[in-house]
Amino acid sequence: MTSENNQDKPMRILSGMRPTGRLHLGHMKGVLENWLKLQHEHQCFFFAADWHALTTDYANPGIVKDTIWDMLVDWLAVGIDPEKCVVFIQSEVPQHAELHLLFSFITPLPWLERVPTYKDQIEQLREKDLGTYGFLGYPLLQAADILIYRADAVPVGEDQVPHVELTREVARRFNHLYRKPDQPLFPEPESLLMPAAKLPGLDGRKMSKSYNNTIELSETWKVTEKKVKTMPTDPARVRRDDPGTPEKCPVWDFHRIYSTEDERKWVHEGCTSAGIGCLDCKKVLLNHLEEELQPIRDRRTDIAAHMDDVRDVVRAGNERARIEAERTMDKVRRTLKMGYRV
Numbered sequence: 001m002t003s004e005n006n007q008d009k010p011m012r013i014l015s016g017m018r019p020t021g022r023l024h025l026g027h028m029k030g031v032l033e034n035w036l037k038l039q040h041e042h043q044c045f046f047f048a049a050d051w052h053a054l055t056t057d058y059a060n061p062g063i064v065k066d067t068i069w070d071m072l073v074d075w076l077a078v079g080i081d082p083e084k085c086v087v088f089i090q091s092e093v094p095q096h097a098e099l100h101l102l103f104s105f106i107t108p109l110p111w112l113e114r115v116p117t118y119k120d121q122i123e124q125l126r127e128k129d130l131g132t133y134g135f136l137g138y139p140l141l142q143a144a145d146i147l148i149y150r151a152d153a154v155p156v157g158e159d160q161v162p163h164v165e166l167t168r169e170v171a172r173r174f175n176h177l178y179r180k181p182d183q184p185l186f187p188e189p190e191s192l193l194m195p196a197a198k199l200p201g202l203d204g205r206k207m208s209k210s211y212n213n214t215i216e217l218s219e220t221w222k223v224t225e226k227k228v229k230t231m232p233t234d235p236a237r238v239r240r241d242d243p244g245t246p247e248k249c250p251v252w253d254f255h256r257i258y259s260t261e262d263e264r265k266w267v268h269e270g271c272t273s274a275g276i277g278c279l280d281c282k283k284v285l286l287n288h289l290e291e292e293l294q295p296i297r298d299r300r301t302d303i304a305a306h307m308d309d310v311r312d313v314v315r316a317g318n319e320r321a322r323i324e325a326e327r328t329m330d331k332v333r334r335t336l337k338m339g340y341r342v
């Protein structure tokens with residue numbers, strides 16, 4: 001966990017997102033809103049993790065090309081500011097791969113095999129052949145992503161803490177093998193546990209494109225409105241005059257995040273007494289969603305109409321990231337006595 005001392009001063013932060021589909025409200029509430037806060041308080045590097053996308057989608061690389069620019073446009077539309085942070089594409093900084101390779105020489109296999117998400121994802125993604133080194137080694141690639149910028153902290157949810165702990169172990173091992181005790185090259189980054197609104201999908205399950213239960217940042221308001229109006233509700237409310245239980249309804253989970261206390265009280269009382277219908281309840285939610293999403297979608301339309309500017313922004317971010325990564329790799333190569341003169 002991050003210490004109070006670290007929280008009191010600006011840190012170097014590294015975080016990425018895989019371009020495997022259109023971004024939705026779950027991404028915004030779980031990741032992007034935290035990035036928006038961090039970019040004003042710390043030195044942030046935010047990257048499109050296209051190599052990571054290939055660890056599970058290597059058989060369909062076109063998905064990355066089809067979605068990466070949409071994802072970057074979404075970031076900018078939400079408010080990620082390239083003047084305040086570095087926005088770049090992972091594969092445009094080849095030093096990530098070089099450091100990953102060098103780390104692979106010193107990292108014991110059991111360290112990778114014990115990462116909890118390794119077996120979990122193999123179980124969840126049975127339809128894919130994940131018996132590859134790329135999948136086994138993706139936490140080590142994450143370690144290289146973090147350490148190439150010598151990041152102080154990584155914003156994560158609780159399920160990602162083991163990945164940061166692996167990064168700390170790799171940094172510790174490298175420093176122990178090759179550096180003097182008082183001259184470590186790599187810091188041991190902290191897990192920066194971030195608040196994340198627990199926003200479910202439209203059917204009450206986790207919001208995921210796999211379940212077709214998302215509200216996408218790029219869809220039209222008409223589409224969002226139809227999705228919300230057709231959301232499943234408490235099955236006990238078969239008729240308008242049947243009382244319901246809000247806690248059994250997926251719409252209520254959205255009210256917990258978006259609605260005011262007075263609105264939640266009105267919805268709760270109206271539902272349990274059958275004083276309001278499900279569409280009345282949903283209209284309150286739709287007002288909040290429109291207020292939040294429409295400005296983002298308007299900005300998105302404007303940004304997407306100037307893709308040359310977006311590419312210039314990312315190109316500049318790639319260069320800033322490469323310069324910083326090369327500084328680290330120069331130190332790594334000299335540490336490993338690899339500065340050959342040819």
